[in-house]
Amino acid sequence: MKVTKITNLPVRSEGGAIYHIVKVDTDAGIYGLGEIGIMNWSKTIANAVEHLGDLVIGADPWETERLWQDMFRSGYWPADLVYCCAMSAIDIALWDIKGKSVNLPTYKLLGGPVREKVVCYPHIKGTSQQEIIDGSKKAVDEGWKFVRWGQPDAMGEFKPNRITTLEPDKSARVAVELMGAVREAVGPDIHLCFDVHTQLEVPQVVQMCRDMEEFRPYFIEDPLRSENPGSYRNLRQQVNLPIAAGEQWASKWAFREVIEEELIDYARIDLCIVGGITEAAKITHWAETHYINIVPHNPLGPVSAAVCVALCMASANVGVQEMPVRPGSVSTDLFPQQIEWEDGFAWCPDSPGLGVDIDMDAAERGALDPLQWWPPRLRREDGSITNW
Numbered sequence: 001m002k003v004t005k006i007t008n009l010p011v012r013s014e015g016g017a018i019y020h021i022v023k024v025d026t027d028a029g030i031y032g033l034g035e036i037g038i039m040n041w042s043k044t045i046a047n048a049v050e051h052l053g054d055l056v057i058g059a060d061p062w063e064t065e066r067l068w069q070d071m072f073r074s075g076y077w078p079a080d081l082v083y084c085c086a087m088s089a090i091d092i093a094l095w096d097i098k099g100k101s102v103n104l105p106t107y108k109l110l111g112g113p114v115r116e117k118v119v120c121y122p123h124i125k126g127t128s129q130q131e132i133i134d135g136s137k138k139a140v141d142e143g144w145k146f147v148r149w150g151q152p153d154a155m156g157e158f159k160p161n162r163i164t165t166l167e168p169d170k171s172a173r174v175a176v177e178l179m180g181a182v183r184e185a186v187g188p189d190i191h192l193c194f195d196v197h198t199q200l201e202v203p204q205v206v207q208m209c210r211d212m213e214e215f216r217p218y219f220i221e222d223p224l225r226s227e228n229p230g231s232y233r234n235l236r237q238q239v240n241l242p243i244a245a246g247e248q249w250a251s252k253w254a255f256r257e258v259i260e261e262e263l264i265d266y267a268r269i270d271l272c273i274v275g276g277i278t279e280a281a282k283i284t285h286w287a288e289t290h291y292i293n294i295v296p297h298n299p300l301g302p303v304s305a306a307v308c309v310a311l312c313m314a315s316a317n318v319g320v321q322e323m324p325v326r327p328g329s330v331s332t333d334l335f336p337q338q339i340e341w342e343d344g345f346a347w348c349p350d351s352p353g354l355g356v357d358i359d360m361d362a363a364e365r366g367a368l369d370p371l372q373w374w375p376p377r378l379r380r381e382d383g384s385i386t387n388w
């Protein structure tokens with residue numbers, strides 16, 4: 001079997017959701033699907049996918065390790081975030097092909113299942129504290145065992161869109177109040193996940209985390225910016241809550257310091273950024289030797305959801321899986337086959353490959369040019385930039 005074609009498929013579903021899928025075809029008539037991790041760089045990553053095609057087209061799709069090394073190292077300069085996103089989509093599609101070619105779910109090729117189903121957390125959205133509280137209660141009623149929301153903006157309300165202000169001290173205070181209210185609303189048995197989204201600085205994060213201790217969050221996510229993983233050493237000494245980080249890191253080397261020095265509690269590997277299944281499995285097993293659990297980052301579409309759950313089904317050290325919305329509840333026109341969900345847990349079906357399929361007629365109807373845009377932009381009150 002040989003890879004014959006690699007196609008970028010930026011698409012919009014009938015419901016308006018957009019995805020950048022990568023489809024890898026073979027001469028056996030089997031194809032695989034992958035997804036890229038940074039949607040607002042889609043146009044640039046599409047070029048990287050095309051460039052990497054020079055190395056992958058004509059190769060045996062079973063040789064995922066050799067192809068990973070070829071893609072990461074053949075440029076002489078190690079693959080960066082852009083190339084790692086492109087590699088991720090291709091690698092994931094190759095693992096989908098491998099499963100289909102032997103009629104097995106991909107998680108079985110990874111040694112699974114070690115669990116029958118994977119506990120997941122949804123995104124609770126709202127533009128006010130009350131909406132977050134109400135959304136949390138609704139999620140619990142639907143069966144979710146976890147709820148997750150993010151850093152509120154400076155005005156005491158939540159980020160509307162585009163350019164807005166985030167004043168760190170006020171945001172931290174509102175965040176603490178809100179966590180108390182959510183804990184009160186959902187009771188002691190529901191896990192709370194809170195995403196700082198790299199928006200604060202060390203002193204505010206430290207104070208906020210100390211004030212949140214009494215509400216026992218499951219983890220605090222991305223409390224620091226990601227450029228200097230070693231800074232978790234400082235935070236670790238001052239904060240007494242479980243720390244989750246890693247969604248912005250590409251390749252195992254970005255995770256090296258925080259794993260080896262046990263600076264985080266949960267590794268937020270993004271399979272569509274880090275280098276696909278090949279790289280994510282290595283980081284997962286390496287984290288296991290330091291008793292660090294994975295919480296794969298999954299803000300994307302049904303292909304990302306499927307590959308995350310496949311890894312969790314095959315790994316012993318899993319905390320919880322991010323699952324913004326219920327699988328099978330959105331974009332079913334584009335993805336008629338998606339993974340399964342019930343009562344707060346997801347699992348891959350017993351079908352060959354990743355268990356997700358695309359309708360190519362729907363993909364043609366929803367075809368887009370490769371995209372690029374800027375996420376909402378945040379400023380401090382003095383006009384300086386802060387992370388979105």
Ligand SMILES: [Mg+2]
Nearest residue numbers: 195221222247
């Ligand atoms: Mg996050």
